Amino acid sequence: MMPLTVFKGKTVLITGHTGFKGSWLSLWLKNLGANVSGISIGAPTEPSCSNAINLLDYVDDYFLDICDVDSLRTLVDKIQPDFVFHLAAQALVSHSYEDPLKTFETNALGSVNVLEALRTLKKPVVAVMITSDKAYNNVEWVWGYRETDCLGGKDPYSSSKAMAELAIYSFVKSYFDEANSNVRVGIARAGNVIGGGDWAVNRLIPDCMNSWSKNAVVDIRNPSATRPWQHVLEPLSGYLILGANLAKNATHHGEAFNFGPSDNLSYPVSSLIDELGKFWDNVRWKDVSEEKEHLYEAGLLKLNCDKALFNLNWRSTLEFEETVKMTAEWYKVFYQTSNKSMFDFTISQIVEYTNLAKSKSIAWACDD
Secondary structure, eight states, X not given: OOGGGGGTTOEEEEETTTSHHHHHHHHHHHHTTOEEEEEESSOSSSSOHXXXXXXXXXXXXEEOOTTOHHHHHHHHHHHOOSEEEEOOSOOOHHHHHHOHHHHHIIIIIHHHHHHHHHHTOSSXXXXXXXXXXXXXXXXXXXXXXXXXXXXXXSSHHHHHHHHHHHHHHHHHHHHSOSTTOSEEEEEEEOOOEEOTTOOOTTOHHHHHHHHHHTTOOEEESOTTOEEEOEETHHHHHHHHHHHHHHHHOSTTTTOEEEOOOOGGGEXXXXXXXXXXXXXXXXXXXXXXXXXXXXXXXXXXXOBOOHHHHHHHOOOOOOOHHHHHHHHHHHHHHHHHSTTSOOHHHHHHHHHHHHHHHHHTTOXXXXXX
């Protein structure tokens, strides 16, 4: 039996379900047979992944701000979830400079509100709290960050994620530390995620896809920056296996896990663009790194995922070329078949990814 079959027939609450990651996770869980409910303040962009796949036709949708703790508590009591995946966030570094207060409120206090809403629940529940690789105090060294490394953050977004982690740790130790606690919590950290359906502002893939679909030139702010690129399904598989593991036992209750690509899959932005060019016509871009002043962006940030491999038997599935190919193909189908739902194609990529993982003998995709 595959480990992810634990979600079949279960009630799953996803905060931020209309976001990029949230949409893919909602669809994956629905495909696993879960009863999915979602909380959000609407699709973050237009177009959006959630609208492209007609997500709201397949999940119970609730319009709610996680900063409203009373409404959140009432809804959690109504839904009675078996699993909670907390993805709702202000997710853009650039916007965090424009509105730092809302960024800290949403990312730090919002995480506390989710756990507070679970504190009075009278049934077992697993909460997977998603933060970010940017929660680490990044000194841009060549080694991958481990879960025991120092948290920090030079920009409001990064520090808000570090704050969220400290608050989550405190909540676990204060309220969920007993052996018989109804609530089990895991923390998931992932890095730069790409894949079909992301249209967030000031992000590389959305900028490229939007520009190239119009036969336009895309401005690249930092072509030499090195990033550990991974497809959106990679960290989601980690979130799911962490949730499944916590449902089985409390061994890793309250712990954080990195879910990043293999160490050899960090590439400069320019290399990613070159690889995308193999699957897209009329690829044109311009280096604007010296033309204007830019806000701080990390140049190098990698994750060490040995803990996830050792304790959860999780590792990344896709090679760099496979990651880029799946991403480019999704956008090509979208732009070439306007006004057509991307539901079936997105499901087909989830199935393709699962089959690839199984062919590579990755544990979560194989029978126990």
